[in-house]
Structures are given as C-alpha cells and as structure tokens.
Amino acid sequence: MEPRYGKTQELLYELKIEQVMRTDVVTIASDATMSELREILREHSISGVPVVDGDELVGLASIEDLIRWLSSREPDCAVHEQMTRDPECLHADQPLVHALRRFDESGFGRFPIVERASGRMVGILTKGGIIEGVLRKLEREFKEEEIRAYRVSHIFEDLLADYKEIYLTYNVPGKDFDRAGSASTRMKRNLKRLGIRPDIIHRLAIASYEAEMNVVIYTDGGTMEYRISPHEVILRVRDRGPGISDVEEALRPGWSTAEPWVRDLGFGAGMGLPNIKKCADKLEIDSHPGRGTTLKMRIFTGEADEAQ
Amino acid sequence: MKLSEIVAALDLEVRAGADHLDREVTGAYASDLLSDVMGHASEGALWITLQVHQNIVAVAVMKSLAGIVLVKNREPDEATMRKAEEEEIPLLISSLGAFELAGKLFGMGLSGS
Numbered sequence: 424m425e426p427r428y429g430k431t432q433e434l435l436y437e438l439k440i441e442q443v444m445r446t447d448v449v450t451i452a453s454d455a456t457m458s459e460l461r462e463i464l465r466e467h468s469i470s471g472v473p474v475v476d477g478d479e480l481v482g483l484a485s486i487e488d489l490i491r492w493l494s495s496r497e498p499d500c501a502v503h504e505q506m507t508r509d510p511e512c513l514h515a516d517q518p519l520v521h522a523l524r525r526f527d528e529s530g531f532g533r534f535p536i537v538e539r540a541s542g543r544m545v546g547i548l549t550k551g552g553i554i555e556g557v558l559r560k561l562e563r564e565f566k567e568e569e570i571r572a573y574r575v576s577h578i579f580e581d582l583l584a585d586y587k588e589i590y591l592t593y594n595v596p597g598k599d600f601d602r603a604g605s606a607s608t609r610m611k612r613n614l615k616r617l618g619i620r621p622d623i624i625h626r627l628a629i630a631s632y633e634a635e636m637n638v639v640i641y642t643d644g645g646t647m648e649y650r651i652s653p654h655e656v657i658l659r660v661r662d663r664g665p666g667i668s669d670v671e672e673a674l675r676p677g678w679s680t681a682e683p684w685v686r687d688l689g690f691g692a693g694m695g696l697p698n699i700k701k702c703a704d705k706l707e708i709d710s711h712p713g714r715g716t717t718l719k720m721r722i723f724t725g726e727a728d729e730a731q
Numbered sequence: 732m733k734l735s736e737i738v739a740a741l742d743l744e745v746r747a748g749a750d751h752l753d754r755e756v757t758g759a760y761a762s763d764l765l766s767d768v769m770g771h772a773s774e775g776a777l778w779i780t781l782q783v784h785q786n787i788v789a790v791a792v793m794k795s796l797a798g799i800v801l802v803k804n805r806e807p808d809e810a811t812m813r814k815a816e817e818e819e820i821p822l823l824i825s826s827l828g829a830f831e832l833a834g835k836l837f838g839m840g841l842s843g844s
Contacts, residue, residue, distance in 0.1 A: 689763050
C-alpha cells in the first residue's frame with residue numbers, strides 16, 4: 424500500500440467543515456440554569472453546547488465552565504453568567520485544514536459553525552468530528568480504489584469472448600510542452616490497474632513517453648493508440664509531422680534534428696528512438712517525408728494476471 | 732537509505748513532495764538529458780539535474796524515481812512544483828553543483844546503478 428500521509432493531508436484541504444460538522448446541534452437557552460446545563464451535557468454525552476438567545480448565538484457553555492462553577496460552590500445561576508461570551512465561529516465552507524489549525528492555536532474544544540452569508544449557526548465542530556469525518560472519507564475512497572483495481576485487473580477473465588482487447592486512444596497536441604507526457608502518465612496508471620507486470624510497465628512507460636515526446640517536439644500533433652490484449656500491448660503512434668528521411672540513421676544514438684531551444688529543455692538528444700527500440704519487443708517505423716510517421720511497437724506481457 | 736536522511740545530511744531544501752520523503756533511495760543518476768535518464772536511470776534512483784521544466788516530473792513518474800534534486804540553487808517553475816506535488820515526486824534543491832553533490836552522495840554509499 425502506498426503511504427497515506429499525503430492523502431490525509433490532501434483530504435484536510437479537500438474536505439469542507441460542513442462535510443464533517445454535526446448539524447443536529449444541541450443548544451441551551453441563555454437563561455437556563457447551570458444545573459440544567461449539567462443535565463444536558465450528561466444526557467447527550469457531550470462536553471459543550473452553544474448558548475442561544477432565541478435564534479441568536481450568544482456564547483458557549485462547556486464542561487470546563489460547569490466544573491469552575493461547581494468548585495466555586497456558588498448557588499445555581501443562569502448559564503449566561505458562566506458561559507464564554509462571543510465565541511469564535513468558523514464558516515461552513517472553510518477547508519478542514521483551517522479548522523484544525525484554529526483548534527491547535529486556540530486550544531478550544533469546539534467551534535460553532537456559521538453559514539457565511541447569513542451568519543446563522545448551522546453546526547458544531549469538535550476534534551472528534553474531524554477525525555470521524557476524515558476516516559469516513561478515507562475509507563470510502565480506499566474502497567472505491569480497491570473496487571476499481573479489482574474490476575480492472577480481472578477484466579480479461581470476466582469478459583467472455585474468443586478474442587479480447589482493450590483499445591485506448593490519446594490525442595497528443597504538438598509543441599505543447601506543458602502537457603507533454605500526460606498521455607503516457609495516464610497510460611501508466613491504467614497499466615498498473617490492469618495488473619500488468621511492473622517490469623513490463625516500465626518498458627512500456629519508457630517507449631510510450633519517448634514516442635509521445637517525439638510527437639510533441641517535431642510535429643503539429645498526433646495520436647497514440649494502445650491495444651491491450653491478454654498477451655501483448657500494441658502501441659501505435661501516428662503523427663502529421665515532417666516524416667523521417669532516413670529511418671536507419673534516426674535509430675542511431677545521438678542523431679537528432681532538434682532545434683537548440685528544444686535541446687535546452689533536455690530533449691532532442693538523439694536517444695528517443697534508440698530508447699524505444701531497446702524497450703519494445705518489436706518496432707516498425709513507417710515514415711514518409713512530408714506525410715508523417717507511424718510507429719508501431721509490440722510488447723509481450725504474458726498473462727495479464729501473472730503479476731498477482 | 733531513506734530520502735529524508737539525504738535531505739537532512741546534505742541540507743537540501745524541499746520544494747514539493749514533503750510527505751514522501753520516507754522513500755528508499757536505491758541509487759542516484761546525474762544527467763540533464765531527459766532521454767538519457769529515461770534510458771539509464773534505475774527505479775528508486777535520486778535524479779540530479781539542472782533542468783527545472785515540468786517535464787522532469789513526468790520523467791520521474793515514468794521511471795519511478797525516488798526524487799529529483801536541482802543543483803546550484805536552481806528554482807523550479809511554478810508548474811513544476813504543482814505537478815511534482817500532484818504526482819507525489821519529491822523536488823529538492825541543493826546549493827552544490829552536480830559534481831560536488833554526486834560526490835557527496837557517492838560518499839554516503841549510493842551508486843549509479
């Protein structure tokens with residue numbers, strides 16, 4: 424399993440307070456007595472409640488306030504005399520990470536949550552609520568991923584046919600260095616889900632990335648088509664570029680027609696095609712100057728489930 | 732050796748992927764040609780380079796590298812940092828040049844393959 428730290432942190436940014444706060448908020452009227460507060464806390468097993476005056480939030484009364492009052496041995500009094508006034512509120516649409524920071528900085532045990540537009544109290548947030556919310560979400564996502572991985576890696580077994588093949592196509596825009604590599608990166612993720620052996624994914628990833636970069640660097644765009652069957656992956660890369668005048672020559676390490684600015688980015692070292700050749704079990708290059716290039720490579724994968 | 736130990740020992744700055752420093756580093760590779768890295772770096776290697784364009788992240792993902800160290804205090808592009816964070820690739824910065832940095836890593840027991 425991959426480390427979950429990063430994922431947890433991501434969740435804290437993704438989740439909004441409103442997704443984890445309690446909405447069935449128990450409140451107490453400001454003119455209720457401290458003994459009534461004790462009853463409410465006990466009855467609901469909670470450690471604090473918002474104090475309201477009609478609809479308006481006027482304070483927070485917590486178990487700490489109750490203990491302070493009990494140890495002072497003063498006679499019973501109204502909650503508003505002992506409560507914390509003007510409590511700090513958080514907004515329902517804030518990310519959870521903000522709430523967590525406020526818990527840390529303030530040392531408070533709970534925050535009333537208000538709707539940003541109306542200022543109306545819509546919930547209450549405790550540290551326990553945060554933990555529960557994050558765990559719930561983590562579990563859900565983990566299950567989804569597990570189910571996805573399961574479904575995909577068994578797809579060849581589960582589908583009944585005499586010949587089975589998964590066909591995936593990617594468009595590769597030419598000269599777009601910012602998105603360059605995205606087809607291969609996405610494809611690598613798919614291959615993992617399909618349960619293909621890691622060493623084969625590795626070779627496919629290299630061949631695929633190099634071919635994609637060639638389309639980006641030298642042409643106005645093209646397509647990458649993957650045909651995945653139980654025993655092999657066939658990758659066909661077509662472009663509408665200038666074509667290669669001498670394929671034999673282009674396969675020689677170090678041979679390159681890349682412009683200097685491309686080389687400055689670390690590309691165009693004349694190692695792309697040789698890398699592809701090294702990684703593919705079979706490579707065919709069909710190129711005509713002025714009409715573009717088609718690369719067809721085959722990589723044998725063995726049984727799709729061998730990896731498990 | 733864990734990436735976090737290298738970060739501490741060589742005083743590297745972490746620009747992205749701070750949550751993924753517990754990775755095991757199995758070697759190192761120094762090159763500024765992306766295809767050279769694609770062809771020759773091994774899985775789990777730490778990549779030493781002065782390239783800062785976001786394509787270095789794609790290369791690191793494709794090769795399952797442990798992380799990338801930019802030499803001579805080179806600052807990565809904004810997009811590079813964002814992508815590295817997304818793809819969970821640690822992006823580190825060293826004040827040393829590639830030669831000195833490689834020397835130190837070699838001295839710590841890492842090898843090229």
